[in-house]
Amino acid sequence: MPTPRVTMSKIRHTLQLLHGGGLSTRQIGAALGISKSTVSEIASYARAANVDWALAQTLSDEELQALLYRPPVPRQSRHLEPDYAYIHRELRRAGVTLQLLWEEYQQQHQGQAYKYSAFCEKYHGWATKLKRSMRQTHVGGDKLFVDYAGQTVPVVDASSGEITQAQIFVAVLGASNYTYACATPTQKAADWVRSIIATLEFISGVPRLLVPDQPRALMARPDRYEPTSHRLLDELCAHYALAVLPARPAKPRDKPKVEVAVQVVERWILARLRHQRFFSLATLNRAITTLVVELNQRPFKKLPGCRASAFAELDRPALRPLPATRMAIANYKRARVNIDYHVELDGHYYSVPHGLVGETVELRVTATTLEVLHGGKRVAAHPLNARRGAHTTTPEHMPASHRAHLQWTPAKLIAWAERIGAATAAVVRWQMEHRAHPEQGYRSCLGLMRLGRQYGGDRLEAACARAQSIRSPHYKSIASILRSGLDQRPLAAPVAVQATLPLHENVRGPGYYH
Known part of the structure; x- marks a missing residue:
């Protein structure tokens, strides 16, 4: 609608002077301080609206302006608007x-x-x-954005009453805005990866790119240009043939989709759960899953359809299929190979190739298996064993001499010792009966066999007899006796043991212990 360039009072005065007919447009303009063309324009609008001075006197300023300056009638366009x-x-x-x-x-x-x-x-x-975040064009099946919400949900331990804060993971596909959410106990690397795997199974496919932030749990070295990811994230990418494109630190515009999705989850899911009490993470996740389904079926406000229909149309056909097996979540730990070519994990000992004695290796631990990595290659694998102090040994990891000794049993070892002599047999029996684990007793007996080959059976028998006399039937004691030649000396008479202790004020009597 055109806007008058003069006040309504001057418009009225102009209509009054035009009605008199005695002045020209130039004279009226000069008298009112407006241009000649403005006077002509007011006269033209008045004729078009059939407004004369008599009618103008009966109208208010708003009514007069509405009649004189009517909005133009739009022309019918011959073009059809696109959808x-x-x-x-x-x-x-x-x-x-x-x-x-x-x-x-x-x-x-x-x-x-x-x-x-x-x-x-x-x-x-x-x-x-549209919203700024929606103006970006995302191709179907291209990007999956992931992040954790700022809000948490309290979970109460029913037995102790302890309250922990569950963390809320959120993922969204770029093209369809199809959203997934779940609760995890922490934001550690295993929680991130486990949640991403759950997302891939929720959408039943694999996109081309994963777009996370750069949290320490996922990035060993965050960087604006060349971030370095942790081993577990690398395993995820290798297992699912997924590329990672981390957002730049402190640049939320790199992942506006998930920023909006987090806000939607907080307002549409967490806000609805605020009055409920949860006594387990599983119960909380069931509640979240129900609301996630409803969220994805809510109609869009400015676009046709909903997240679920857009996902079925845009993203699902473009996703790659999931691999045949689910990735196992692993933890990593460094360990040094002991001299007995075993590494220790939670009190159990697992064998590695004997050539790695003294080397530092990396243990990859899943829920069921232990893998030993050296130089980036797997050198050993064992099923997990919870028996503390026990050994899991693969024969191929042993030196050839040790493998030959696998044929020995306690009965054979005692039979060998009895052929040497009674003292040797007594030492071998002691090894079998007093060691915490049979493997330790076997190792000592095999050491005695080596001493017998080195020094002869007679000297070994004499050394075992002397070791018994000093109440030290250990391999090290017997080896020391043989090295020093004490086995060739006659055994001394037993030392007399004093039957009673001298009376002294610092010596407690038997009454002290009653």
Whole structure:
């Protein structure tokens, strides 16, 4: 609607002077301090609206202005408007461009279609009215954005009453806004990876790119240009053939999809759960799952359909299939190979190739298996064993001499010792009966056999007899006796043991212990 360039009082005065008819437009303009063309314009509007001075005197300023300056009647356009929501949705499909969509629009509305430049200008004008995060064009099956919400949910331990804060993981697909959420106990690397795997199983496929933030749990070295990811995230990418494109630190615009999704989850899911009490993480996750389904079925406000329908149309056909097996979540721990070519984990001992004695290796521990890595290669694998102090040994890991000794049993060892002599047999029996684990007794007996080969059976028998006399039937004691030649000396008479202790004020009597 045109806006008058003069005040309503001057417009009224102009109509009054025009009604008199005695002055020209130039004279009226000079008298009122307006231009000649403005006087002509007011006269023209008055004639078009059939407003004379008599009628103007009966109208208010608003009524007079409405009659004189009516909004122009728009011309009927010969062009048919495109379906901008359809265009916006189709652009998310791989390979679809504005040029292609304009060609289809032109073929459908020949003679009534906009030119390509006007088509693009009108679409971009429509798209700018959407939220900033939605103006980015995302191709179906391309990106999965992941993050943790700032809000947490309290979980009460029913037995102790202790309250812990459950962390809320959120994931969203770029093209369809299809959303997933779940609760985890912490935000450690295992929780991140386990939640991402759950997301992939929720959408039943694998996108091309994973877009996380750069938390310490996932990134060993966060960096704006070349971040270094942790081993567990690398395993996830290798198992699912998934590429990772971390957002730049402190740059939320790199992942606006998940920023909005986190806000939606907080407002639409967590807010609805605020009055409920949860006594386990599983119960909380069941409640979240129910609301996630409802969230994905809510209609869009500015686009047709909902997240679920957009997912079925855009993302699902473009996702790659999941691998045949689910990735096992692993923890890593460094360990040094002991001299007996075993590594220790939670009190149990697992064998590695004997050539790695003294080397530092990496243990990859899953829920059921232990893998030993050296130089990035797997050198041993064992099922987990919870028996503390026990050994899990693979024969191929043993030296050839040790493998030969596997044929020995306690009965054979005692039979060998009895052939040497009674003292040797007594020492071997002691080893079998007093060692915490049979393997330790076997090792000492095999050492005695080596001493017998080195020094002869007679000397070994004499050394065992002397070791018994000093109450030290250990391999080290017997070896020391043989090295020093004490086995060749006669055994001394037993030392007399004093039957009673001398009376002294510092010596407690038997009454002290009653």
